[in-house]
Amino acid sequence: MSEKTTIYDIAKALNITAATVSRALNNNPKISAATKKLVMETAAKMNYKQNRLALALKSGKSNNVGVIVPYIDRNFFSAIIRGIEEELYPLGYHVIICQTHEQESTEIDNINALLNAQVDGILMSVSKLTTQTDHFEYVLEKNVPLVFFDRKKDLKGVSTVTIDDFEGGYRATKHLIDQGCKRIAHLSGDWSLEIYKNRYEGYKKALTDHGIALKKEYVIKTKSDIRAGQKASEKLLMLPEPPDAIFSSSDYVALGAIQQLKKHGIKIPTEFCVVGFSNEPFTKFLELSMTTVDQSPVEMGKMAAKVFLEQVKDSNVKIEKKVVLSPTLKIRMSSVK
Template sequence: MNEKTTIYDIAKALNVTAATVSRALNNNPKISAATRKLVMETAAKMNYKQNKLALALKSGKSNNVGVVVPYIDRNFFSAIIRGIEEELYPLGYHVIICQTHEQESAEIDNINALLNAQVDGILMSVSKLSTQTSHFEHVLNKNVPLVFFDRKKDVKGVSTVTIDDYQAGYNATKHLIEQGCSKIAHLSGDWALEIYKNRYKGYKQALLDNGITFNKDYVIKTKSDIKAGHKSVEKLMTLETPPDAIFSSSDYVALGAIQQLKKMGVKIPDDFCVIGFSNEPFTKFMELSMSTVDQLPVEMGKMSAKVFLEQVKESNVKIEKKVVLAPNLKIRATSTKK
């Protein structure tokens, strides 16, 4: 049978009205348990599929939530998604995942597709190349809750869940100073993203608070990959006064830096200390386990979901929350001098 079964077919088979079938399928309390059971059994036999989009349009609730991330294959973002799902699945929500690959055009397309799918909310991490805010305002104008996690833009009415990146940069740098390092380089990400700018500010302040002169030659903006770590170390080690430590805004860049330092015969951590950022799974399992800043992604995901749920509950009240999680420094072999 090619034609889809409709509520009218079920009504005809049971000799009841289509309205009765519709109410039974939608748990209407006016319908008796016996009638509802009969309708559900008949619907299953006749292979009836409810039109979820039509239901969403009618009820204004789809039980779907959109999650937009730059990359799904980064452990950090997949762990955030896990946290979101752990919080929302038990409540009957389904998560639709989109990725932007750092492109603003993809971000806009994803948001429009999610709005067309009648999602109940959008939780997202802003792409690196995102410059405008009109697509975010469009979400708010549709009365759809929007929550930024990790990377955010300042948009009135949007709640955010982040870690204290400034404090993370400060703590990581202070730890290196406590290990006796005084020429600390910083490998930073793109300052178009507030997170990288704040990690840099924390790094700089820790130096100044501990009487260490800030040296702009020790700060390099890089891509977040291993090759960038190789190149950065090559550049730093040709300076007249090379550094004796690196605080990197990325674990991948820190890994590349460690590989290059080893290639050059530099002893880690005896002569050179390294701290990364994100607590990627590989950091624990390296020959020398890598010190890093844990961004608590599962907790960040759970908290983002909780903020969304609060907004849904208080649908008549506009809520704007700024949740800031405390970073957790994981001190391991690459920054612990004997």
């Protein structure tokens, strides 16, 4: 069929009204089960496809949910998306995925595109360079549920699902202290993102609680990649009193540090211990498996979806939830003396 089949074509074929066809397709309780079955079978035979956007405009519900992440190719974010889909697909929702590449302008474009597509909600992780909140306020004005996961901005009326990054930083640092490490360096991310600031605060508190002085030269802010880890650890090794351990806010940075330490012939973990953060898949497959903090991304995704579902259940009730998941320290070879 070259032309699209309409409800009028189905009505003509069955000798019933277009209104009856429309009600049957939309599962109206006034239409008998036999008529519904007949309409559905004829629609399938005639290759009829409902215009989802027109339906969304009419019913105010599209069964589409937008998910915005910084990068889709990071295991952490793809695992969160998996969790969201596992929770929403069985309920008839479709997930539209957008990525910001850490750009605020792209994030704003993503939000506008999703609102134009009449999504029923937006679940997102804020980009690193986002400073304003106008585009989030706009989502709320449109009465579209907004849920932040992992990275967030504190906004009234917005639910968040995060991990206790402070606790993760604390546990990682305490583990290194328990291994007998005395000079622990911290490779941190950009503090404009709350997650990295909190991991640093956890590191600092663990040192204080165990009577170890914080040395400013042991704290280096880096990008979250392998090359940054190599450069930062080289800088640390050049110090008059180099550290004997690294707690990194990123597994990729920790991997770069391990590569650099090996280049200098430093034995891990006997002479130097390393702990990462995120539990990326590669960490357990390395020749020297890496100790890291697991963030339970699938669980985080499922929880973000559940919070969204609670919000759409009753649109008259404004729900604002702050869900904080507990991190798990995965102890492996890179830090056990």
